[in-house]
Amino acid sequence: MKMTLTTIITLIFIGLLAGILSGLVGVGGGIIMVPLFVLFLGLTQHNAQGLSLAVMLPPVTFLAVYNYHKAGGGSIDWKVALIVSTLFIIGGFIGSKLALQIDQRMLKKIFGVMMLVVAIKLIFSK
Template sequence: MAMYCQVFYIYLWGLISKKTNMTITTIIFLIVIGLLAGILSGIVGIGGGLIMIPMLILFLGLSQHSAQGTSLAVMLPPIGILAAMNYYKAGFVEWKFALIIAATFIIGGYFGSKFAVSVSAAVLQKIFGVVLLVAAIKMIFGK
């Protein structure tokens, strides 16, 4: 599975590398963002987007829209599969819940992205900030 992911991303890199000029600094930032998002997602089960999106905006200057689109592109199935396999092996996956959520997540993701691309970056950034704040408060002060 890991080999499949590597081949997939090498193929994608071949498609996009001809169209973009990235500095070594940008590449290093992207590697650090990916590692941090992956490690924290694996440890605490949060979506990598909670980590990636702010870092893409603050350190690489992406717009809110571009950061969210990039984050979603990263979350292609091969990434989640590897992390989920470890939880499954340890007996921590509720498959019925996961399948129902996954099916509705596809629909919600479609309509959510349609809405997101139709609003201004400022509005989108405020919505994202509120979601982060509510999640943080709930995690810190919740049961």
Template sequence: METGLFIALGLAAGVLSGLVGVGGGILVVPALVFLFGFSQHQAQGTTLAMMVPPIGILAAWAYWSQGYVDIKAASLLCAGFFIGGYFGGRLATSFSSPALERIFGIVLLVVAVKLIFSK
């Protein structure tokens, strides 16, 4: 049961990441759109490409060296995230740029409300 949940969680995170470029994208995506004139699609694609190599590897290493990484869970999440990222990216490219901007904004708003009102 746990294996399936890890894969499902990774899949959901991958879809969300591929769809709206979450992570550092909360800051980078709007900056690329508003400050540099990127389209929403270009901003999300660029942000995803930026985050892949350096951040995940170095952050994981820092946590792993302190004993804070569950390798089994991380591997299963990665499998789902890998597949979900592909499908989220495909889904994102099927939307118009204005629609994708609205989706991105709604996701940010939901996260903000949750963070503000959670205990």
């Protein structure tokens, strides 16, 4: 990807938006970043998903989690977090292997349907 000023500004926008929404409503950064990487940067679905995962490699939401922990005292069950994060690592490995075997167009459709189902559930739930 060529790093033009427009590209850099777009990356800044995507990073800030994904970070703010992740901290604000707890959405996964991939739900925000993947579609924006595809729409604004023209990446393929595979490239966008890989880049989204690469962005989350650093201590993913360390400062956001710290704020919740500090404000809520015991609001985070660290045992549950450890179990889920361990399995998340394993699942991420398995999921990435599967995603790389799926055709680009089909992967994009799967991603879109997943987002649609979640959106509909959120909109119509109490």
